[in-house]
Amino acid sequence: MLNRILSHDLPRNRWLALLLILMLLGLALTPFLFPGTKALNVAAKIIVFTLLVASYDLLLGYTGIVSFAHTMFFGIGAYGVAIASTRMGPGWGAVALGVGGALLLSLLLSLVIGLFSLRVKAIFFAMITLAVASAFLTLASQLSDWTGGEDGLNFKVPEALQPGTQYLEDPLLGASIDGRFVSYYLLFVVSLLLVLALLRIVNSPFGRVLQAIRENDFRAEAIGYRTVIYRTLSNVLAALFACLAGALLAIWLRYNGPDTSLSFEIMLDILLIVVIGGMGTMYGALIGSVLFMLAQSYLQDLMRLGASAVEGVPLLSQLISPERWLLWLGVLFVLAVYHFPSGVVGRLRTSGRRPG
Amino acid sequence: MNQATEIAIPKAGFDWLPLALVPLLALALLPFVGSPSTWLTLTVAGLAMGLIIFVIASGLTLVFGLMDVLNFGHGVFIALGAFVATSVLGGMSAWIGAPSLLLNLGAIFVAMLVAMSVAAAVGLAFERVLVRPVYGQHLKQILITMGGMIIGEELIKVIWGPQQIALPLPETLRGAFLWGDAAVEKYRVLAVAIGLVVLGVMLYTLNRTKIGLLVRAGVQDREMVESLGYRIRRLFIGVFVTGSALAGLGGVMWGLYQQNVTPQMGAQVNVLIFIVIIIGGLGSTLGCFVGALLVGLLANYTGFLVPKLALFSNIALMVAVLLWRPQGLYPVTSR
Numbered sequence: 001m002l003n004r005i006l007s008h009d010l011p012r013n014r015w016l017a018l019l020l021i022l023m024l025l026g027l028a029l030t031p032f033l034f035p036g037t038k039a040l041n042v043a044a045k046i047i048v049f050t051l052l053v054a055s056y057d058l059l060l061g062y063t064g065i066v067s068f069a070h071t072m073f074f075g076i077g078a079y080g081v082a083i084a085s086t087r088m089g090p091g092w093g094a095v096a097l098g099v100g101g102a103l104l105l106s107l108l109l110s111l112v113i114g115l116f117s118l119r120v121k122a123i124f125f126a127m128i129t130l131a132v133a134s135a136f137l138t139l140a141s142q143l144s145d146w147t148g149g150e151d152g153l154n155f156k157v158p159e160a161l162q163p164g165t166q167y168l169e170d171p172l173l174g175a176s177i178d179g180r181f182v183s184y185y186l187l188f189v190v191s192l193l194l195v196l197a198l199l200r201i202v203n204s205p206f207g208r209v210l211q212a213i214r215e216n217d218f219r220a221e222a223i224g225y226r227t228v229i230y231r232t233l234s235n236v237l238a239a240l241f242a243c244l245a246g247a248l249l250a251i252w253l254r255y256n257g258p259d260t261s262l263s264f265e266i267m268l269d270i271l272l273i274v275v276i277g278g279m280g281t282m283y284g285a286l287i288g289s290v291l292f293m294l295a296q297s298y299l300q301d302l303m304r305l306g307a308s309a310v311e312g313v314p315l316l317s318q319l320i321s322p323e324r325w326l327l328w329l330g331v332l333f334v335l336a337v338y339h340f341p342s343g344v345v346g347r348l349r350t351s352g353r354r355p356g
Numbered sequence: 357m358n359q360a361t362e363i364a365i366p367k368a369g370f371d372w373l374p375l376a377l378v379p380l381l382a383l384a385l386l387p388f389v390g391s392p393s394t395w396l397t398l399t400v401a402g403l404a405m406g407l408i409i410f411v412i413a414s415g416l417t418l419v420f421g422l423m424d425v426l427n428f429g430h431g432v433f434i435a436l437g438a439f440v441a442t443s444v445l446g447g448m449s450a451w452i453g454a455p456s457l458l459l460n461l462g463a464i465f466v467a468m469l470v471a472m473s474v475a476a477a478v479g480l481a482f483e484r485v486l487v488r489p490v491y492g493q494h495l496k497q498i499l500i501t502m503g504g505m506i507i508g509e510e511l512i513k514v515i516w517g518p519q520q521i522a523l524p525l526p527e528t529l530r531g532a533f534l535w536g537d538a539a540v541e542k543y544r545v546l547a548v549a550i551g552l553v554v555l556g557v558m559l560y561t562l563n564r565t566k567i568g569l570l571v572r573a574g575v576q577d578r579e580m581v582e583s584l585g586y587r588i589r590r591l592f593i594g595v596f597v598t599g600s601a602l603a604g605l606g607g608v609m610w611g612l613y614q615q616n617v618t619p620q621m622g623a624q625v626n627v628l629i630f631i632v633i634i635i636g637g638l639g640s641t642l643g644c645f646v647g648a649l650l651v652g653l654l655a656n657y658t659g660f661l662v663p664k665l666a667l668f669s670n671i672a673l674m675v676a677v678l679l680w681r682p683q684g685l686y687p688v689t690s691r
Contacts, residue, residue, distance in 0.1 A: 066499070123426055124638075127634055130630060131671060131674070135670075264623070315514070319514055324510055326506060327507060327510030327513075330506035331507060333503040334486065341496070
């Protein structure tokens with residue numbers, strides 16, 4: 001049973017399995033274990049990023065393509081929900097229309113980009129996606145009539161998900177059963193199902209072809225697979241899942257702007273999480289997201305402490321001021337790619353295997 | 357009997373078509389712009405921008421052609437050059453403020469030289485620390501150089517601060533020449549001149565010197581050059597450092613063109629130069645030149661005609677070129 005749900009791709013390491021179960025339980029029980037807005041927000045962000053990173057892993061880890069346009073599809077999903085909800089008023093119809101429209105746009109865009117740039121050389125793809133994504137980011141902030149420009153859009157979600165909606169008078173086991181509670185579990189269940197679907201995809205015959213292309217595209221082509229078609233399909237699938245992740249984020253935040261879903265920083269976060277968790281392992285998405293999100297809140301606090309401790313020392317206080325947190329992220333990223341390319345999951349899996 | 361020797365060796369005909377595209381594009385848009393004087397202003401601005409982009413992009417395309425390394429961190433050197441220039445020019449305010457053209461130009465050239473040397477030195481370190489361990493691994497190269505870009509940008513923020521810094525032109529370079537109705541900004545003429553000098557030196561080095569011969573041969577077939585006993589690694593470091601220095605020079609020119617510098621400018625220009633080298637054909641210097649001019653011209657024309665579309669003119673141009681020649685304007689053989 002469990003084997004079938006996980007598509008016969010088990011964690012294959014006792015500690016890894018334990019870690020995954022703990023993280024999953026933690027996320028499932030967050031509203032009961034850690035009541036409070038901040039903890040719930042962090043958990044929701046972990047959930048959305050797990051889905052987003054898992055979809056990127058399909059592209060980077062399994063197919064071996066570097067794309068810098070992943071946040072573009074993430075943003076399309078988020079803007080789809082946001083724009084539809086502001087224009088049509090809150091309601092499930094608006095959400096459905098927004099998600100549907102966003103999916104369609106992502107499908108077309110990813111198909112066109114893929115057919116265009118994956119035809120020639122994989123390295124083209126990285127550059128072209130970077131160009132397209134930066135153009136899209138500028139477009140989104142310029143079309144301020146639709147997107148709210150730099151300020152973004154605040155909107156209302158369907159009534160069932162609004163924080164004011166109370167389902168039970170009294171808190172149940174320490175958690176108040178309101179619209180936020182329902183939203184959280186909506187995010188949790190949808191993301192879980194979608195990540196399992198991704199796991200199914202990478203373990204299907206189709207997924208094996210993608211891995212063959214990653215390992216040796218020339219040989220895959222020689223065996224008789226049209227690599228262009230497979231790469232493009234992988235790109236389209238990743239874009240659609242990212243789009244759904246974006247829609248979930250918008251539903252949770254009830255806000256969307258360029259900085260929350262489109263900015264280049266998010267693309268870097270995704271890259272870092274994939275590398276930390278482990279490329280080509282769907283489980284890495286969850287582990288990477290949990291570690292990263294915890295570090296993000298924790299490390300910045302730590303840097304603030306450190307910066308106030310060395311205040312007055314000219315260069316050092318600059319180096320560890322919380323605004324320079326991206327610097328340390330970059331250093332971490334480079335070190336991770338060099339020394340840790342298989343990520344946490346890869347390390348755990350190889351460490352469990354006894355030689356001989 | 358001796359007929360065979362009389363027949364000349366067939367030469368590959370030079371492909372004029374992409375090169376002709378530049379004047380064709382400029383002339384085709386003349387009727388849309390309307391007045392010839394506006395057109396002249398726009399064309400000079402486009403050429404200036406195109407040549408600055410070419411100075412920046414030429415190093416990147418050579419590095420890619422020679423060693424199959426795509427440096428996503430190239431933008432760091434642009435921003436670095438520009439920021440070094442702000443410091444140098446700030447320290448030479450006596451020369452900058454003087455009303456003499458000679459002193460003003462002197463200050464700019466000193467700034468350019470310092471910026472180029474700093475960029476070259478950082479380029480050497482960048483190659484040694486980041487690029488060398490990941491030769492031949494495209495995926496890691498992209499990730500690592502991207503990481504280098506982030507680190508570089510943040511370090512620039514640490515040194516010079518995150519805010520935008522003004523980089524004003526010296527007194528005598530402000531304003532414009534008036535040719536009839538057309539106003540041509542003085543600095544743009546200077547930028548065109550510097551760009552043409554760089555192009556000239558580069559073409560001379562590549563086509564008339566032994567090092568240039570080796571570089572071109574290396575782009576065509578690296579292993580063959582190695583097997584003839586040349587250390588392509590040293591050649592490559594040289595090209596990488598030169599490319600970084602050129603990016604630094606381009607950064608100074610770009611900063612003076614925009615009259616201000618931000619730490620993010622590297623990433624912004626990076627996108628432009630990627631489009632340029634894709635249009636030109638990865639690894640091709642001439643293609644890079646044509647691509648840069650096309651991008652520069654088109655950006656200025658559309659900026660004047662339909663400002664809303666200016667953003668997409670580059671992407672549209674790239675799509676059009678790739679539909680026509682999927683490998684770029686001047687595809688490099690054996691790739």
